Amino acid sequence: MPETPRALVTGITGQDGGHIAELLHQKGYEVFGLIRGQNNPRRQSVLDEFPYVRLIEGDLTDPTSLVRAVEQSQPDELYNLAAVSHVGYSFKNPTLTADVTAKGVLNVLEAVRITGLAPTTRVYQASTSEMFGGLDYNRPGAGYNEESLFHPRSPYGVAKLYGHWIAKNYRESYGMFVACGILFNHEGERRGLEFVTRKITHAVARIKLGLQPNIELGDLWPKRDWGYAGDFVDGMWRMLQHAEPDDFVLATGETHSIEEFLTLAFAAIGVDDWKPYVVQNAAYMRPAEVDILLGDPSKAEDVLGWTRRVDFPGLVRLMVEHDLAVQSKSMAGFV
Incomplete structure (x- = not known):
């Protein structure tokens, strides 16, 4: 090279x-x-x-x-x-x-x-x-x-x-x-708003700031390796x-449901019960859904020396804090 x-x-x-x-x-x-x-x-x-x-x-x-x-x-x-x-x-x-x-x-x-x-x-x-x-x-x-x-x-x-x-x-x-x-x-913080994780953290930030009343989602039970x-x-x-x-x-080698993601995201803004803020909408439910996706990163860890640094709670917190900062600046007229 x-x-x-x-x-x-x-x-x-x-x-x-x-x-x-x-x-x-x-x-x-x-x-x-x-x-x-x-x-x-x-x-x-x-x-x-x-x-x-x-x-x-x-x-x-x-x-x-x-x-x-x-x-x-x-x-x-x-x-x-x-x-x-x-x-x-x-x-x-x-x-x-x-x-x-x-x-x-x-x-x-x-x-x-x-x-x-x-x-x-x-x-x-x-x-x-x-x-x-x-x-x-x-x-x-x-x-x-x-x-x-x-x-x-x-x-x-x-x-x-x-x-x-x-x-x-x-x-x-x-x-x-x-x-x-x-x-x-x-x-992460660069995820598009069409993806469920960023859709959640973006909405949670706006709910915290009084900019929207709730969030519409599809199925909440699927588990992913995030x-x-x-x-x-x-x-x-x-x-x-x-x-x-x-x-x-x-992968991370562990799975978490969308409900778990919601729980941590709302906890980040001091809300213990997220259910009053979430509306399930059939329009967001897929013709075929994958129940659970769990990965085994052993080969990458052993051969490449790769490891993750951010755990699941840290990921959710990072995303919520980012969206709170962005929305707060927007409200202040800076962006």
């Missing part, structure tokens, strides 16, 4: 894109970010928060633009984080999800291969725990690992599974360095520093 390594990040406007850009900059990388369209509404916010990122226009559904982006950035590492990444949205827009989240991976890999950078550019593919889909894995209480069976339960999970397998195929067929990170739910996104991007980076490309599960 050269003295100043170069990295290209797709999905730079998303949660993980922001965290990995920050991490790479701290490590001395020259960071390039792929962004869709000339008038992307998130362009300025990315430039404001990450002035060191050099933006390149491109689209995962446009192979030619990806070739140009790879040729321009000449990346030592490419982090493919772009996707239609919301499970509920994927049921409403399955075709778009397939085009971006599935075929987009193929387009990225082909761009690296046909530009001749495949022997040296290391690629990270963002796989997901949604590929498992809640199927009985015959390891009660142990969690899914890299050898567990896949049974996706949404168009998003199915699309991600294609991306995962095509990445492995290019690794095996062309000798490309492609590492797949099978990440369980990872949240970690902090800032911890998980460190695992992504470690995968590309490893001697050999491989698949790694990143």
Whole structure:
């Protein structure tokens, strides 16, 4: 790797894109970010928060633009984080999800291969725990690992599974360095408001400040393995520093229900009983739901030396405090 390594990040406007850009900059990388369209509404916010990122226009559904982006950035590492990444949205827009989240991976890999950078550019593919889909894995209480069976339960999970397998195929067929990170739910202050964790902490902050009376949610019983996104991007980076490309599960090894998340979020603003503030709405319930997702990060811990730093209560507290600060500034007219 050269003295100043170069990295290209797709999905730079998303949660993980922001965290990995920050991490790479701290490590001395020259960071390039792929962004869709000339008038992307998130362009300025990315430039404001990450002035060191050099933006390149491109689209995962446009192979030619990806070739140009790879040729321009000449990346030592490419982090493919772009996707239609919301499970509920994927049921409403399955075709778009397939085009971006599935075929987009193929387009990225082909761009690296046909530009001749495949022997040296290391690629990270963002796989997901949604590929498992809640199927009985015959390891009660142990969690899914890299050898567990896949049974996706949404168009998003199915699309991600294609991306995962095509990445492995290019690794095996062309000798490309492609590492797949099978990440369980990872949240944080950069999470989009369409995701249930950030929807909760955003609403809790506004309820505390008297800006809204309640929050509408779907099912409250599903359990997820929730970690902090800032911890998980460190695992992504470690995968590309490893001697050999491989698949790694990143998770916390524990699950918590949405009810537990609600309890901690409301406790953070001094409310012991959240039930009067929560309205269940069938519109937010999915055609097929995953009951529980539990991961086993043993391989990543043993092989990569990866570990999480933020526990579940700390994650919820971090998110609530962030949203309280943002909403308070907004009320004061500063943003």
